[in-house]
Amino acid sequence: MTRNTINKVALALAGTLLAGTAAAASKGEVLVLLSSEHQLPLQGGKQYTTGYYLNEFGVPANELIKAGYTLVLVTPKGNAPRVDKTSIDPSYFGKDTAQMQRIQSVVDGLPGINDSLSLSEVLSGDLDRYAGLLIPGGHAPLIDLANNPQVGALLRHFHQAGKPTAAICHGPIALLSAQQDPAAYQAALSRGETPAASNWIYQGYRMTIFSDPEEQVFEGSLKGERLLFYPAKAMAGAGGNMSYAQAWMPNVVVDRELITGQNPFSDHALAKALVEKLDARQKD
Numbered sequence: 001m002t003r004n005t006i007n008k009v010a011l012a013l014a015g016t017l018l019a020g021t022a023a024a025a026s027k028g029e030v031l032v033l034l035s036s037e038h039q040l041p042l043q044g045g046k047q048y049t050t051g052y053y054l055n056e057f058g059v060p061a062n063e064l065i066k067a068g069y070t071l072v073l074v075t076p077k078g079n080a081p082r083v084d085k086t087s088i089d090p091s092y093f094g095k096d097t098a099q100m101q102r103i104q105s106v107v108d109g110l111p112g113i114n115d116s117l118s119l120s121e122v123l124s125g126d127l128d129r130y131a132g133l134l135i136p137g138g139h140a141p142l143i144d145l146a147n148n149p150q151v152g153a154l155l156r157h158f159h160q161a162g163k164p165t166a167a168i169c170h171g172p173i174a175l176l177s178a179q180q181d182p183a184a185y186q187a188a189l190s191r192g193e194t195p196a197a198s199n200w201i202y203q204g205y206r207m208t209i210f211s212d213p214e215e216q217v218f219e220g221s222l223k224g225e226r227l228l229f230y231p232a233k234a235m236a237g238a239g240g241n242m243s244y245a246q247a248w249m250p251n252v253v254v255d256r257e258l259i260t261g262q263n264p265f266s267d268h269a270l271a272k273a274l275v276e277k278l279d280a281r282q283k284d
Helices: 003-025 054-066 097-108 119-124 149-161 171-177 182-190 212-222 231-238 264-283
Strands: 028-033 039-041 047-049 069-075 130-135 165-168 252-255 258-261
Touching: 028 054, 028 149, 028 264, 054 069, 054 097, 054 130, 054 165, 054 264, 069 119, 069 130, 119 149, 130 149, 130 171, 130 264, 149 165, 149 171, 149 182, 165 171, 165 264, 171 182, 171 231, 171 258, 182 231, 212 231, 252 264, 258 264
Parallel strands: 028 069, 028 130, 130 165, 165 258
Antiparallel strands: 039 047, 252 258
């Protein structure tokens, strides 16, 4: 065996040992639920290209990894989630381009970022293995997370187990799937109706989501196009006890196992609250 070969073998063994040590040191797995879609339907049949917001995914992901947790990515279809390109902007990172690039590299390096697990795969496995759930925002959750019975089944597990469930900006809209017929509820909203949620597990929970004033600013960028419905009204109509800060100010609401953040600028506070809840359960 040549010296070069010996060195390669030694490096491979060292990498295996380090990987094993990292896995052994993990405090647990946190499931990250992302949309499979990127074309948001608008009124009149138009569409808006969207995805996850980089900071709403990357900042909590980075903090969870730093705290010792392993991330497992899941989408409804098991495909690669897409970033909303408008979120690749230093303004969401304290105008720090280097920080934005660092967070982007964290996201790009996550296992499963190009081939996530599907909801069917996760639901057919052992849900007890996951310590918590994170749902990033961007408008994409409005497409396939708010009306999805499989998302509802996932949320019910974390709800019943009292495991931390964190959602930010438009991510909390996914919570609407944990009712009897989420597809019918969303269809009624899209028709301009005011439906009643049935058997919603978060009825009466204190929570927040992207506010109406913030959504109006976003909608103003659509050159006259309109959203099918406003998330804040949808959550209040379902029975959420909604709470908002001034537009674009950080705001995180914690009620029992649920942690919700109002807007992109709530990313650090939401990450802190999630890590604290996860760590607290470690001590129980």
